[in-house]
Amino acid sequence: MSIGVIGGSGLYDLPGLTAVEEVRLGSPYGEPSGPLMAGTLAGRRVVFLSRHGRGHTLSPAEVPARANIHALKSVGVRQIVSVSAVGSLREELAPGDVVVPDQIVDRTRGTRASTFFGGGVVAHVSFADPFCARLRPLLAEAARSAGARTHDTGTYCCVEGPQFSTRAESDLYRSWGMDVIGMTALPEAKLAREAELCYVGLALVTDYDCWRRDDPGTVSAHAVADVMRRNVDLAREAVVRLVERLPDDFTCPCQEALGDAVMTGPEVAVPGHARWLLRKETRV
Numbered sequence: 001m002s003i004g005v006i007g008g009s010g011l012y013d014l015p016g017l018t019a020v021e022e023v024r025l026g027s028p029y030g031e032p033s034g035p036l037m038a039g040t041l042a043g044r045r046v047v048f049l050s051r052h053g054r055g056h057t058l059s060p061a062e063v064p065a066r067a068n069i070h071a072l073k074s075v076g077v078r079q080i081v082s083v084s085a086v087g088s089l090r091e092e093l094a095p096g097d098v099v100v101p102d103q104i105v106d107r108t109r110g111t112r113a114s115t116f117f118g119g120g121v122v123a124h125v126s127f128a129d130p131f132c133a134r135l136r137p138l139l140a141e142a143a144r145s146a147g148a149r150t151h152d153t154g155t156y157c158c159v160e161g162p163q164f165s166t167r168a169e170s171d172l173y174r175s176w177g178m179d180v181i182g183m184t185a186l187p188e189a190k191l192a193r194e195a196e197l198c199y200v201g202l203a204l205v206t207d208y209d210c211w212r213r214d215d216p217g218t219v220s221a222h223a224v225a226d227v228m229r230r231n232v233d234l235a236r237e238a239v240v241r242l243v244e245r246l247p248d249d250f251t252c253p254c255q256e257a258l259g260d261a262v263m264t265g266p267e268v269a270v271p272g273h274a275r276w277l278l279r280k281e282t283r284v
C-alpha cells in the first residue's frame with residue numbers, strides 16, 4: 001500500500017523522493033497526466049504525479065482526472081494528498097498559509113468527466129464530507145509541525161477557469177461563505193471517493209484573488225507560481241510529516257464508500273469498465 005501525492009501548479013516533482021521508479025501506465029480512461037514517480041519518502045512508498053503534466057501542459061479542465069485516479073489506485077495507492085495553489089477569499093487566510101479544506105462547492109461547468117459510473121452500472125456515493133475526515137486532522141497537524149500557519153477547515157470553491165474570476169464573482173463567492181478558490185479539486189475528490197481512496201487537500205494560499213479593493217494587484221499565474229516555488233520545501237515537509245504520522249494499519253470509511261452506494265443488482269453482469277471498482281459485496 002502506498003500514499004499518493006498529486007502535485008499542482010509549481011510542484012512538478014517531490015524533492016526527497018528516493019529510489020524513484022518511473023511508471024508509465026495507460027487506463028480505460030486514457031493516459032494519466034504523466035508518468036507516476038514511485039519511490040521512498042520517510043521510509044514509506046510514495047507515488048507522485050504532476051497534475052498538469054511535465055512542463056505544465058494541461059489546463060484544469062484538461063487534467064485527465066479519471067485516468068489519474070485509476071492509475072494511482074492500480075499501483076497500490078490508498079490515500080491521496082492533493083497539493084494545490086489556491087486564492088484566498090478571506091483576510092485572515094494570507095499568502096503562504098496552508099488550508100486543509102473540509103468542504104467544496106462545485107462551480108465547474110459540468111463538462112469534466114466526473115464519475116466512473118454510468119454505462120450500465122449505477123452508484124451514488126456519499127459526498128457530504130468530500131475530504132477524508134480521518135486523514136484531514138493528521139494532515140493539518142503535519143502541516144503545522146512543518147512550520148506552516150495552518151487552517152484546519154475551509155470551503156474550497158472550485159471554479160472552471162482557466163481564467164481567474166471577475167471581481168463580482170469573487171465578491172459573490174465571499175458572500176456565500178467560501179474561503180479559498182481554485183480550479184482542480186473537482187472532479188478529483190469525487191473520483192477518489194468512488195474509487196474508495198482517502199483524499200485530502202494541502203491548499204497553499206498564493207494570493208487574494210481580486211476582491212481586495214485596497215490592493216491594486218490582482219492574482220496572476222506567474223505570481224501564483226512564484227509563491228508556490230517558494231513553498232515547495234514546506235509542501236514536501238508537510239507530506240513527510242504526514243507519512244510519518246500515518247499508521248501502517250490506517251483504515252477509514254472512505255475505503256468502504258461503495259458499500260451502500262451501488263444500485264445495480266447482482267443479476268446484471270458488471271460491464272467491463274466498472275469491474276476494477278466493484279467487489280461482489282458492494283452490489284445490491
Ligand SMILES: CSC[C@H]1O[C@H](OP(=O)(O)O)[C@H](O)[C@@H]1O
Pocket residue numbers: 007008009010051052060083084085086161182183184185220221224225
Ligand atoms: C497557475 S494559477 C491557476 C492554477 O493553479 C491551481 O492549480 P492546482 O490546483 O493544480 O495547483 C488552480 O487550481 C489553477 O489550476
Ligand SMILES: Nc1ncnc2[nH]cnc12
Pocket residue numbers: 085086087088159164165181182183206207208209210219224
Ligand atoms: N485566485 C485564484 N483563483 C483560482 N485558482 C487559483 N489558484 C491560485 N490562485 C487562484
